[in-house]
């Protein structure tokens with residue numbers, strides 16, 4: 635079934651993808667899904683043992699990577715919890731952004747596939763800009779709510795889904811039990827691909843946003859509609875446009891991502907093992 639065909643039900647494609655993943659990984663049901671945004675790539679190996687790895691592009695509904703050579707893999711990871719219980723994590727190998735112009739169905743396909751694979755929880759991570767001068771590159775922030783400024787939704791038809799507590803309070807408490815210093819913030823998703831103008835950053839801030847990015851909110855809406863619990867964690871890799879009096883050196887942004895890598899991967903691994 636083809637997601638680009640309007641007569642296709644996107645949930646049928648998610649079911650086909652989940653069946654494919656179960657068959658190829660040999661893991662019949664997964665419990666928690668992870669979407670690793672920029673800077674978060676190193677977390678998978680710290681979480682547990684990779685029991686299977688499959689090319690993401692071969693899974694129904696997932697597209698060939700935009701940039702050839704970035705062949706991503708989707709991994710099934712076995713987690714042994716302190717109490718001996720075993721959980722299976724599905725680390726999705728790719729994320730489609732709205733700005734790729736492949737349609738909002740593809741943006742939501744990963745989380746819908748995770749739900750169809752049995753996941754009751756999805757952890758959405760991202761790299762983003764901070765509207766607070768005190769939240770420097772490298773700052774990790776727990777999402778407490780979002781502003782979907784994209785004008786788009788993954789839900790088709792009269793799906794009047796409740797979005798209260800879209801970022802599950804219980805999961806935020808678990809994350810804070812791992813790192814009590816984690817601040818919470820509101821994430822505003824812009825369509826992109828351009829970064830915000832200083833005026834747009836000011837607007838987002840006046841609307842209550844602490845972070846600006848180009849992912850996560852639309853995925854969270856789809857995840858909530860699919861009745862998954864959602865934990866959103868952002869890595870502020872830069873100060874949003876207009877916040878810093880001096881233009882941020884791109885090297886500082888890259889360095890912040892590199893330095894934060896081990897620390898945030900360790901944090902994520904600890905949270906998942908709770």
Ligand SMILES: Nc1nc2[nH]c(I)nc2c(=O)[nH]1
Pocket residue numbers: 672761762763764824826828829830846847848871872873874875
């Ligand atoms: N919209 C938006 N997305 C981002 N992603 C990263 I990394 N930094 C930014 C940013 O400043 N704005």
